[in-house]
Amino acid sequence: MKLLSLLTAATLSVSAAKAQAAPTVDTNVKALMRDKLTAAHGLLDALALEDYKKMEHFASMLQDLSKATTWSKPDSPDFQFYSKSFQNAAAYVVEQAKAHNLEGVTVGYVRVSLECVQCHKFVRSQASKH
């Protein structure tokens, strides 16, 4: 028991140190992006099960996430463009899920996935310039 609490304390202090080293903005981006991944996975799940309620749920989650602006770069028109395209794709999925259009949601899922990849590609290309 004592060893366990020591281990817990050690783990906690390691994660505290890590959390301190990373800038706050980064942590937010990571949390947000992990939620996006969860939503995208959930959407694929719902598609496989043809569960429209679930599709709507995860599509709305993606839409909400696409609107979260804590980490957006207002000074970069390119980044804003990718953000907007992602928002449009997410809105399309919600629309198609509400209409119970299985093909539409599938296309929307592909569109959203493309937007994830496009924006990441852009972000990486910017990072390599510095």
Ligand code: HEC
């Ligand atoms: C408008 C831009 C944009 C869109 C769209 C976008 N991302 Fe990201 N994503 C980012 C940025 C910026 C980062 C942080 C990159 C870095 O580490 O510097 C990131 C990082 C990530 C990471 C890594 C997080 C970590 O723990 O390091 C994941 C996972 C991720 N995104 C998932 C997604 C998924 C899934 C989607 C689509 C449903 C998506 N993203 C759409 C900009 C975007």
